[in-house]
Amino acid sequence: MLVDQKDTAQTIRKTVNRHLNILLLSATIGALLIYFNVFAHAYWLIALFIVAVLLVKKTLNKQLSPTMKTISALENWANLKPHQQKSTVLKADNNIAIAINELVTQLQQEKNSGSRIEQRIRQHPFLDEDTGIGNRDFFNNRLDAFLAEEDARGTLLLIQVNELASIEALYGKQQTLILLDSVIKTVKKRIQARVNYFLARYSENELALLLPNAYVDETEKLANKLIKSLSTIVVPTGINNEEFIHIGISCFKAHQNSYQILAEADMALRSAQLHGPSQWFMFERDEIDDESAKGSLRWRTFLQAAIDNNAFVIFFQPVISPLNNNILHFEVFSKIKDKQQQYINARVFLPMAQKCGLSADIDMLVIEQVFAALNNKAHKQQHCSLNLSVDTLLSAHFIDKFLAKLAQHQTVHNRLIIEISEYRLVSQFAELEPILKQIHHCGIKLIVDKVGQYLVNGSYLKALPISAVKLHSSIVLKIHKKSENQIFINSLKVLCNEDDVGIYALGIELAEEWQTLIKLGINGGQGHLFSEPVPQMVSTIGMP
Numbered sequence: 001m002l003v004d005q006k007d008t009a010q011t012i013r014k015t016v017n018r019h020l021n022i023l024l025l026s027a028t029i030g031a032l033l034i035y036f037n038v039f040a041h042a043y044w045l046i047a048l049f050i051v052a053v054l055l056v057k058k059t060l061n062k063q064l065s066p067t068m069k070t071i072s073a074l075e076n077w078a079n080l081k082p083h084q085q086k087s088t089v090l091k092a093d094n095n096i097a098i099a100i101n102e103l104v105t106q107l108q109q110e111k112n113s114g115s116r117i118e119q120r121i122r123q124h125p126f127l128d129e130d131t132g133i134g135n136r137d138f139f140n141n142r143l144d145a146f147l148a149e150e151d152a153r154g155t156l157l158l159i160q161v162n163e164l165a166s167i168e169a170l171y172g173k174q175q176t177l178i179l180l181d182s183v184i185k186t187v188k189k190r191i192q193a194r195v196n197y198f199l200a201r202y203s204e205n206e207l208a209l210l211l212p213n214a215y216v217d218e219t220e221k222l223a224n225k226l227i228k229s230l231s232t233i234v235v236p237t238g239i240n241n242e243e244f245i246h247i248g249i250s251c252f253k254a255h256q257n258s259y260q261i262l263a264e265a266d267m268a269l270r271s272a273q274l275h276g277p278s279q280w281f282m283f284e285r286d287e288i289d290d291e292s293a294k295g296s297l298r299w300r301t302f303l304q305a306a307i308d309n310n311a312f313v314i315f316f317q318p319v320i321s322p323l324n325n326n327i328l329h330f331e332v333f334s335k336i337k338d339k340q341q342q343y344i345n346a347r348v349f350l351p352m353a354q355k356c357g358l359s360a361d362i363d364m365l366v367i368e369q370v371f372a373a374l375n376n377k378a379h380k381q382q383h384c385s386l387n388l389s390v391d392t393l394l395s396a397h398f399i400d401k402f403l404a405k406l407a408q409h410q411t412v413h414n415r416l417i418i419e420i421s422e423y424r425l426v427s428q429f430a431e432l433e434p435i436l437k438q439i440h441h442c443g444i445k446l447i448v449d450k451v452g453q454y455l456v457n458g459s460y461l462k463a464l465p466i467s468a469v470k471l472h473s474s475i476v477l478k479i480h481k482k483s484e485n486q487i488f489i490n491s492l493k494v495l496c497n498e499d500d501v502g503i504y505a506l507g508i509e510l511a512e513e514w515q516t517l518i519k520l521g522i523n524g525g526q527g528h529l530f531s532e533p534v535p536q537m538v539s540t541i542g543m544p
Contacts, residue, residue: 128201130177131184139200139208143258146212152254155219157209157280158265159187159226160246160273163239164205171236179235183207183245186229190222216251216282223247223280231278242427246272247280266296270351274389276423277454283348299352306336307361313337314369315533316384319504319526322518329383329417331526333533334366350389359389360398367402370416371409373536385417385447390424393435406442413443419470422448426456433464440465449506451475452488458495466501468523473507476527480516489520 126138202208248269272281316330508527
């Protein structure tokens with residue numbers, strides 16, 4: 001384009017000069033002809049004619065001067081270097097200059113637009129179009145790059161925003177994106193003091209946050225603040241705001257790979273969901289090893305193999321009477337024996353089993369082992385309690401199979417106790433009430449556990465035939481030093497005494513705790529102070 005502009009300017013200039021020279025030459029020739037042929041002695045006429053020609057040339061120069069200035073400016077502009085043309089404009093008001101300036105402006109706009117498009121093309125593979133933050137690929141790349149650095153360490157948070165699908169179905173995608181944008185802004189506000197972090201939309205309803213070089217204690221404080229801030233976001237009518245946000249946290253060091261870190265964070269997220277309302281969860285240090293940190297697909301394969309090979313081991317932990325230290329009953333815990341013959345705690349695998357839809361199958365295997373143990377001569381007079389997940393209890397297939405098993409073990413009915421989380425019972429009471437009444441009708445007792453973990457309505461004590469409630473370990477911890485927890489137990493006693501419901505305490509580790517609980521009038525205690533869970537080798541095979 002620059003070459004064309006320069007050639008055009010030069011052509012116009014040459015054309016004008018050529019016409020002026022022709023005019024002057026014509027005048028001179030005319031004068032000579034007159035001199036030799038007609039007015040050989042009329043010098044004054046020749047002089048007059050030359051003066052007339054000069055006047056004509058002056059007039060033409062005056063008329064053509066603006067055009068010549070434009071042409072000169074055009075020549076100078078055409079000779080500029082390409083990078084100088086961005087702000088160069090022809091200073092003239094004729095149509096040629098205006099047209100050229102418009103073309104220059106249009107060209108510059110196209111170049112700028114092209115640069116923006118090129119930039120968007122480069123960013124597109126790593127940008128979430130709906131939110132404007134990084135996407136899954138962006139986050140994975142940043143995580144891998146950070147782990148490649150020497151002495152890399154930090155924490156990773158998976159933040160799940162629940163009920164987005166319901167919000168979109170009820171109120172549309174735009175409302176969903178507005179809510180998601182509020183979540184993103186809230187997270188950014190909480191971490192704005194950090195000089196280095198990476199935030200991305202990891203899936204439709206999950207955000208991933210990488211905090212390089214963060215320590216566990218500061219991450220825990222941040223998680224508490226995030227839960228508090230995010231829980232204040234107003235959700236649309238009809239959406240459950242109590243379980244709006246769950247956060248899974250993974251603390252990592254350089255030797256770990258990104259798959260293990262993300263898998264651990266995902267497992268922690270499922271544990272947070274399993275515990276109930278909006279909250280965060282992080283496994284204790286060394287609670288899960290590299291082998292246990294698996295993604296959903298590997299967990300499904302692993303758990304299905306454990307089910308097929310009956311690789312579950314049941315453990316008994318006694319609940320002790322405060323009156324005479326006799327055993328009231330045993331609570332049943334389950335673990336998986338892996339290929340290395342190491343035990344994996346239920347706290348680790350149950351959340352993933354729930355995510356994979358295998359909870360009912362696992363619970364049924366555990367129940368079969370409990371039946372076998374209670375039919376054993378060594379346990380003929382013993383009672384056992386076991387926790388069943390809400391997913392399991394709400395499975396029609398499971399209930400039918402469970403009742404069929406009960407029919408085969410008539411002597412077990414009155415020695416079996418089912419435990420269920422207080423929060424889950426209250427939040428899904430309408431669905432659970434008829435099922436729990438049906439189970440109780442078969443002679444099985446009911447215990448509500450994790451009481452006091454959350455503030456909920458205790459009306460279920462009158463609506464269901466509850467035998468006992470079990471205090472959450474947070475109420476029991478150092479209760480001899482916490483008057484507010486003692487007041488809570490006294491208030492709970494008033495409710496329970498009206499319906500003859502017992503109170504048990506979980507997680508007793510100190511003699512001072514036990515003595516305080518006895519003074520408060522609890523009916524049973526359980527914890528490491530009395531006994532660790534003991535394995536019951538009934539029919540476990542283990543992973544091949």
